Each structure stands twice: as structure tokens, then as C-alpha cells.
Amino acid sequence: MKEELLFCPLGGSGEIGMNMNLFAYGKPGEQKWIIVDIGVTFADDTVPGVDLIYPDPGFIVNKKDDLLGIVLTHAHEDHIGAIAHIWPKLKCKIYATPFTSVLISEKFKEKKIDITPFLKIVELNSTLTLQPFTIEFITLTHSILEPNGLRIQTPAGNILHTGDWKVDPNPLIGGKINSKRLKEIGEAGVLAMICDSTNVFSVGKSGSELDVRKSLLNIMERLKKRIIVTSFASNVARMESVFYCAEKTGRQISLVGRSMHRIYKAAKKCGYLKDVIEPIDPRDAKNISRNKIVYLCTGSQGEPMGAMMRVSNNVHPDVFIEKDDTVIFSSKIIPGNEKKLYKLHNQLVKEGIEVISEENEFVHVSGHPNREDLKEMYNWVKPRCVIPVHGEHRHMIEHINFAKEMQVKYPVRVENGDIVKLYPGEKPEVFDKAPSGRLYIDGSISVEEDAKSIKERKNLL
Ligand SMILES: [Zn+2]
Ligand SMILES: [Zn+2]
Numbered sequence: 001m002k003e004e005l006l007f008c009p010l011g012g013s014g015e016i017g018m019n020m021n022l023f024a025y026g027k028p029g030e031q032k033w034i035i036v037d038i039g040v041t042f043a044d045d046t047v048p049g050v051d052l053i054y055p056d057p058g059f060i061v062n063k064k065d066d067l068l069g070i071v072l073t074h075a076h077e078d079h080i081g082a083i084a085h086i087w088p089k090l091k092c093k094i095y096a097t098p099f100t101s102v103l104i105s106e107k108f109k110e111k112k113i114d115i116t117p118f119l120k121i122v123e124l125n126s127t128l129t130l131q132p133f134t135i136e137f138i139t140l141t142h143s144i145l146e147p148n149g150l151r152i153q154t155p156a157g158n159i160l161h162t163g164d165w166k167v168d169p170n171p172l173i174g175g176k177i178n179s180k181r182l183k184e185i186g187e188a189g190v191l192a193m194i195c196d197s198t199n200v201f202s203v204g205k206s207g208s209e210l211d212v213r214k215s216l217l218n219i220m221e222r223l224k225k226r227i228i229v230t231s232f233a234s235n236v237a238r239m240e241s242v243f244y245c246a247e248k249t250g251r252q253i254s255l256v257g258r259s260m261h262r263i264y265k266a267a268k269k270c271g272y273l274k275d276v277i278e279p280i281d282p283r284d285a286k287n288i289s290r291n292k293i294v295y296l297c298t299g300s301q302g303e304p305m306g307a308m309m310r311v312s313n314n315v316h317p318d319v320f321i322e323k324d325d326t327v328i329f330s331s332k333i334i335p336g337n338e339k340k341l342y343k344l345h346n347q348l349v350k351e352g353i354e355v356i357s358e359e360n361e362f363v364h365v366s367g368h369p370n371r372e373d374l375k376e377m378y379n380w381v382k383p384r385c386v387i388p389v390h391g392e393h394r395h396m397i398e399h400i401n402f403a404k405e406m407q408v409k410y411p412v413r414v415e416n417g418d419i420v421k422l423y424p425g426e427k428p429e430v431f432d433k434a435p436s437g438r439l440y441i442d443g444s445i446s447v448e449e450d451a452k453s454i455k456e457r458k459n460l461l
Contacts, residue, residue, distance in 0.1 A: 001027050005156040005423040007194065007414075010436050011055030013389045013396065014415040016198060017041030017078045018438070020055040021161070021389065025132050025154045033063055034133055035070045035090075036150065036161055040081030043440070054082035055416070056437035056448070061089045068130040069093040069120075073163030074147040075100040076234060084111045085441065087118075095120050095128055097137065097146040102266040124148075125178065138182065139175040141168035143235045143367025145272060149182075156423035157191030160381055164196050164390065166366065167373040170210030172237040173272055182380040192412075192422050193383035197391030197399040198368035205372045207365035213241040215362040216330065220245045223354075226290035226325040227251070230300040230308045233259040235367075236267045238330055239296065243276035246294040253277060254285040256319055257298025257307035282318035295319055300331035302340040312344055323352035330363045371402065378406045385410040385428045387420065 005025050012019030018041040024031040041053040060067060069092050072080055080100065084107040087094070094115065096104060101121045108115035122128055124146065127136045134153040141147065142164045152159040160182075167177055199206060220227060231238045239260075246253040255261055267273045285293050297319075299306020308327070310316040321327070327348055333341055345355045358364040368390075369377065378386075386408045388399035396413060403411035410428050412420055417436030422428045440447045 002424050003027050003156060004031065004421055005154050005159075005191075006031070007159070007192070007387065007420045007422055008059075008418065008434050009389055009414055009416055010057065010059065010434065011039065011416055012037075012078070013391075013418070014393050015041065016390065016392060016395075018053060018055050018082065019079050019390060020057070020082070021194065022060055023133070023152060023159065025156065031066060032130075032132060033060060033067045034130060034135075034152075035060060035067065037073055037079040037163070038070055038083045038086055039076070039078040041078065041438075052081065052441040053438050054085060054441070056435070056439050057086045057089060059434040059436065064090050064092065067092050068133065069095055071128075071135060071150065072096040072100050072104070073150060073161070074142060074144050075103045076144055076164065079164070080104055080107070084108050084113065087115075088113070091118070093118050093120055095122050095135075097122050097124055097148060099146045099266060099270045099272075102269055106262070106266075124175065125181070138185070139178045140165035141171045141174075141177045142166060143232070143237075145174050145236045145267060145270070151185050158185070158189060159192050159194065159422070160185060160190050160383065161194045162196055162377065164198075164368060165373075165377075166199075166206040166369045167376050168206070168208050168365075170208045172209045172213065173240050174237070179376075179380055182377070186381040186383075190381050190383040192385040192387060192428060193377075193381055194387045194389055195374070195377070195399070196368055197388040197395040199366055199370045200374065200388075200391065200395050200399045200402055202366070202370040203372075204370055206368065206370045209237040209241065209365065212238065212330070212363065212365055213244060216241055216328070217245045217248055219328065219356060219361060219363070220249050220294070223326050224291055224324075226293060226295075226321065227328065228295045228297055228308070228311065228319075228321060228325065229328045229330050230297045230306075231330040231364075232300060233257065233263040233298055236263060236272060239264065239267075240273060240276060242294060242296045242330070243273070243279075247277045249294075251292050251294045252285065252288055253279050253294050253296060254282045254319075255279050256282055256295050256311070256316070260296060260298050260307070286318055286320075290325065300329055301334055301337045302344045309344065312347060321348075321353060324354075326354040326356060328363055329355070329357040331358075332364055332366060333358065374402060375406065378403075378408070383408060385412060385422065387412045387414055387428075389414070
């Protein structure tokens, strides 16, 4: 029997969230496996009481003796969020770059697991060998520090797993996209590219963090009273921009919200944010006049327990907001969150507080590739086959059409559980199905999707 090269998404294909992908190589029955990413989805209001959802790992748990390790592309929750829940069933090695390693170590610490013997830190743009795979980390640009594409070399050919990415010519922090290396990889031949589909409906380019910084500075220069910026804590370039704008406008900065502090510390620990001013404690910031302070808060999606909501509801012990102050939502209005966010905007503007968001000013760029970014990647990599992932079905079908327009020979449509045979055979296609599903974290225990308690809660609506 001949060796095979297989790809199987257990999560993230047909949905945006809980990414988990498998690759295998070897003769049937003797294959070796790797996991790329192991993320969560945040539960919405359709399942009351459930906080997190993650992919059912049963298929790979059954093969754990042939599992070589978990490789992480970057530290967003939809790529690492389930690691401390699933790892105890696998007990394998984990490979990640320094910033991602700091953040996952915290997750294991919370679960009282010492992960250090299993965690292998991979330097940026370096290569790792997990026979029969050779995995090269390639620095890309995204909306977090250290986003990596993976070139997975096998005896049957090479795969480029992009992870999440965009083309940002000025990411401000961390390296630029390694287009030179991507072109070389393209020239050496790419059997299949597994690619981010999030923004396939968006025309033009995704845009640059530098342009957001310039625009934020323009806006902040004209503001005379208290400024509260809210954004995703994990976007360290955006965080640095707010520090930069505070300094340039003669203001102090104060960080508000647990994850803002957590990410700030992790970034500092990895040698980032070296040239920014020192943030001050919100308790001290109370004593500074309102035209001399900028707050950077969590809760940009109007999360009930987020700092932004607590400040708006006047229940935060240290941060106040009043008439003529300004709130800048430097983040995307995520579809599904409009209702609660607009309620928050309304509450603020009614009190005479100015609200600036991506709807009325240029204060945000996405971290995912628009069509022009995709075109560039396709031209660098020239893959023989493209498998769209990281999208709902509508995104992935549009991405298949895009790949056809780009003259890709074999675009392959997948959903969670599909097993694609990339080799042998001329045409890669889905040839088998792995069991897949979702697990719910209900308090501290995991429950299957069709469990009675979950069904009953869905029926509550
Ligand atoms: Zn993602
Ligand atoms: Zn991401």
C-alpha cells in the first residue's frame, strides 16, 4: 500500500471559530498525525448558560499514539482556546512561538497543569522536524503578535497552511509579512494551500495598522475632554497606537480590564512595547484632569462584564464618564453584536458623550485578507490545490469561486470531519468522513451537543 497525505478539519470549516485541523502522512494504518490549532467558539444566546464550545477531539484522541504534536499558528482564542481542555486527553508536545507560548502557559496554569515539559518554543521563521513532517513557521501579518503561516513539507509534497493573515505593509509591531519566503515556497511547489476565507466578500485590500494610527492621532488631537478607547486586547499594534497617540497628545494612559493587562504583560515579556510610555493605575488616573488622560478598555463588543459596559453604566469603581467625553470603538462591529452595541452607543450619546466607531470614522482595519490580499498570496504561492477554511459555508463557497477565477487547478470544498486525500492521485478530493462534533463547556465540565441538558436549554428559547 502506498503512503497517503491527508487533511482533515475537525473545526473551523463551515463556521468562524474553533479552528482545529489535522494532517496525516504514511501508509494506511501506519499514519502519523499532527494537529494544527485547537480553538474555541464563544457561545451566543442560543444556548443559555454555556460559555464555550470546542471541537469534539474523539477522532484524534483515538489515534493519540500516532500523534506527533500540536502546532499553533497564533494566539487568538479561536486557535488556542481549547488547548487546556483537550490536551489532557492527548498529553503530546505543543509547538508555538514565544508570545503564543506565554498565553497558553497561563491557560494551563489556571488548570493547575505544568505544561513546561511539553511546551516547545519555536523561534520566528524557524523550522521544526516532526518526522515525516518538516514544518517551517513563516511570519505573516494579522491582528495579533506573531501570526505564522506553516509550510508543511512531506515526502509527497508541500502544504502551505496560512493560518489567519492579511497583507499589512506597516504592521507597526512584529515583523512584516515574509513575502520573499512565500515566493520561494511557491517556486519550490505547493501541493495544497489551506487558506483563511473570512473576508472573501470584501473588495480591495484589508488595510494597514499604520493608517489606523494616523487617523486615531488626528481624531485624538481634536478631542478636548476625557477619551476612552475600546478595542480587542489581543491587537497589540492597536494597543501600541493608543499609547503613541496618548503620548503625542500630552495625555497619560491607563489600561482597564483584565485581558488588557494580561496581553500588555505578555507582550512586554516577549520584548514588545519597549518604547511606550508607562501606563498608570486607574485608581491614580482618577486624580488626573479629564483632558490629560486616555483609557484603553476591554469590552469593545458591549460584553456585559467588559470594562466598557461597566464604565458606561457608572458601576466601574475608578473610571468615570460624563457629558462631552468621547468613546472610540476601535474595533469591528461583529455581526450578531449590533443590537447590544447600538444599545450601548445610544445610551452614551443620550448622555452627551461622543461615540466614534468604524461607522463614522476610520478607526479600525480587519486582520483578515480581502480579495486583493488573497490575490497577492495566490500569486506568491501558486498552489495546485486550494482548500478554503476559516469561514461559514457562504464564505467558503465564495472562496472556491475565487480560487477558480485565480486559475487554481483543484479547489476543494470541505466541512468539519471531511478527510481530503491530497496524495496519491492527480486530483485531491474528500474521500472519507471522520466523526466530528461540538462539545460545550457548561461550568467546568464538558458536555456533548446532543446531551439532554443542552437540548433542554435550546428549547428554553
Ligand atoms: Zn481565527
Ligand atoms: Zn486570528
